[in-house]
Amino acid sequence: MSNNTRITQRDLRHVWHPCTQMKDHEQLPLIPIRRGAGVWLEDYDGNRYIDAVSSWWVNLFGHANPRINAALRDQLEQLEHVILAGFTHEPVVRLSERLVKITPEGLDHCFYADNGSSAVEVALKMSFHYWRNVGNRKKTRFVCLSNSYHGETLGALAVGDVALYKETYEPLLLQAITVPGPDCYHREPGQSCAEHARVMFEHMERTLAEQGEEICAVIVEPLVQCAGTMRMYDPEYLRLLRAACDSYGVHLIADEIAVGFGRTGTLFACEQADISPDFMCLSKGLTGGYLPLSVTLTTGKVYEAFYDEYTNLTAFLHSHSYTGNPLACTAANATLDIFEQDNVIENNRRLAQVMKEATAHLNDHPHVAEVRQTGMILAVELVKDKATREPFPWQERRGLRIYQHALANQALLRPLGHVSYLMPPYVIDEEQIHHLAKVMHEGIDLACVD
Ligand code: PMP
Numbered sequence: 001m002s003n004n005t006r007i008t009q010r011d012l013r014h015v016w017h018p019c020t021q022m023k024d025h026e027q028l029p030l031i032p033i034r035r036g037a038g039v040w041l042e043d044y045d046g047n048r049y050i051d052a053v054s055s056w057w058v059n060l061f062g063h064a065n066p067r068i069n070a071a072l073r074d075q076l077e078q079l080e081h082v083i084l085a086g087f088t089h090e091p092v093v094r095l096s097e098r099l100v101k102i103t104p105e106g107l108d109h110c111f112y113a114d115n116g117s118s119a120v121e122v123a124l125k126m127s128f129h130y131w132r133n134v135g136n137r138k139k140t141r142f143v144c145l146s147n148s149y150h151g152e153t154l155g156a157l158a159v160g161d162v163a164l165y166k167e168t169y170e171p172l173l174l175q176a177i178t179v180p181g182p183d184c185y186h187r188e189p190g191q192s193c194a195e196h197a198r199v200m201f202e203h204m205e206r207t208l209a210e211q212g213e214e215i216c217a218v219i220v221e222p223l224v225q226c227a228g229t230m231r232m233y234d235p236e237y238l239r240l241l242r243a244a245c246d247s248y249g250v251h252l253i254a255d256e257i258a259v260g261f262g263r264t265g266t267l268f269a270c271e272q273a274d275i276s277p278d279f280m281c282l283s284k285g286l287t288g289g290y291l292p293l294s295v296t297l298t299t300g301k302v303y304e305a306f307y308d309e310y311t312n313l314t315a316f317l318h319s320h321s322y323t324g325n326p327l328a329c330t331a332a333n334a335t336l337d338i339f340e341q342d343n344v345i346e347n348n349r350r351l352a353q354v355m356k357e358a359t360a361h362l363n364d365h366p367h368v369a370e371v372r373q374t375g376m377i378l379a380v381e382l383v384k385d386k387a388t389r390e391p392f393p394w395q396e397r398r399g400l401r402i403y404q405h406a407l408a409n410q411a412l413l414r415p416l417g418h419v420s421y422l423m424p425p426y427v428i429d430e431e432q433i434h435h436l437a438k439v440m441h442e443g444i445d446l447a448c449v450d
Contacts, residue, residue: 003044007032028400031407036063039428041412049412052424052436057226057258059289061338062427068288071334075327084112084324091329098336099297102267104276107297111316112324116257116283117151119294120219122318123279124155126298127217127251133305133314142174143207143218143250145181149227150219150255159219162228177211179203182233183225185370185381193234201240212248217278219253222269223374226258229419230379232372238273251278257294261285261335262345262426265352265375278302288335289425293328344426348376354430355422358437365441367448379421382444392418402443409439420444 001009008030016022017030031049033041039062041049051059061068075091082089096110111126113119124142131139144150144159151157157166158173166173180203187196208215222238225231245252254277259269263285266272270280279302283294308314322328338344355378362368362380369383382399384392392398399415406413413420413436420440424433 004029004032004047007044028404038062038064039425039432048410049407050410050424050428050432050436052406052411052413052422054423054425055289056284057263057423058284058287059425060261060285060335061288062425063289065288065338065427067338068290068331068334071330071337072290072327075330079326081322081325081327085319089324089326089329091326091333092324095329095332095336098333099282099295102336102339103280103297104268104270106276106299107280108300109298109303111296111298111318113294113296113320114292114322114325114328115151116255116281116294117153117156118320119257119281119283119296120150120156120159120253120255121153122296123219123253123255123281123298124159124217125318126296126302126316127253127279129316130251130302130305131216138214139216141177141211141214141216143177143179143204143215145220145225146178147181147183147225147228147231148178148219148221149225150221151257160227165227177207177215179207181225182237183228183231184233185231185372193232194236197234197237198240201237201244204241205244208244208248208250212250215248215250217251217253218245219255221255221257222259223264223272224259224269224377226377226423227416229381229416230372230377230421232374232377232379235273238270238275242273242275242277245278253277253279253281255281257281257283259377262339262348263374263376263423265345265348267339267345286335287328287331288338290331290335291325291328292322293325293332348426351426351428351430351433352376352378354433355437358434359422359440362437362441362444365444367444376426377421377423379419380440380444382418382420382447394418398447401447402440405443405446406439409442411436411439413440413443 032044034044035042039050041051099110100108111122142159146161149160149162159176160166161178182197182200184193254270256268260282280297287293306314306316352375359371362371367382369381369389371380384390399418402415402420
């Protein structure tokens, strides 16, 4: 029996894996990873895989990064964790100072949690609670975009629109208002993404005009709807949305959990629209992909609405045990050090260009409807019929064939339905990108034969 099999047999007796139909593992081998280095993951039988999906979009500077490792080792000798209510520590103070400096203007206060969904819950609760604290009890609703995804906890799920994750739980969820979004895949032939964004914004404008008085906030994933199969849209939509939220007195929540920290080509996606949201949620790349941590940043105006005598009961009493964990904050500070010391965003521009060139030929593939890219995120949409864009039936799970082919060829390319994508750590090199593109192309060929 191989070393891999020995571990996976033990695993399958007791571990229930995320986002998985466990019965699949009767056919599909689970891969136990012994170690990582840079873009590489290595299993217990010595097989290696390039982590093209950054381990669910978290890893920025490679596995076992020496600089982050060193910072964590130091911190481990000092303090592993302390309650953040009534107490504080230098890593969280330093991280907050730095986040305020690098995020869009006006985001001055940092509220921590330990995963992305919780950061979204914090933003939703804080927005609702703000309106109550300022005496407005009419605002109880949230607006989200079609095809959006903001996490799996009940509040975050309620403001999402990916049926696969949401439908089953619908009876449990608060009723969000879902507005048709600016997804550029659906533009008319000859239309630019900016024009499409302007046309689609009319739905949002109408919703805010008609229901603004009962709406707390609009929540969006700026520029790329990642879990919604990497659908992309023009920054024009965010500019229009910021202006409309201001004129109708509604908060704007930017969920940059997936797109933050350079994924879209700028440090934060909001920069490309030159806007500041009222709340910004960050997680994933925040710690370079090392430890669970999230933060919801907000403005002085929101913070002030909670700041009062205790007995007035206006405080935000939300908490998680591991809020602002010092080890996680240290990993985050070490990650920001790398952004400061290396020319990350500029280097990424070159890598993004390589990704584009390496996959350009896929545009001509008879089953590829679109190759789209925003910065370091590149996605390839497979369809049954290129002319009509009729998708393959989802039951055929053709993306899975790409995944299996990739695993046999040193690559972790986990697709989203019939969309195969690259979202690699920023330490990837040109040769590795070309290898991924080749494996992806072969995988797509295999996935599309009947
Ligand atoms: N928002 C977005 C945009 C995400 O992509 C995700 C995770 N994929 C989340 C929220 C939820 O984060 P977590 O998985 O850490 O709860």
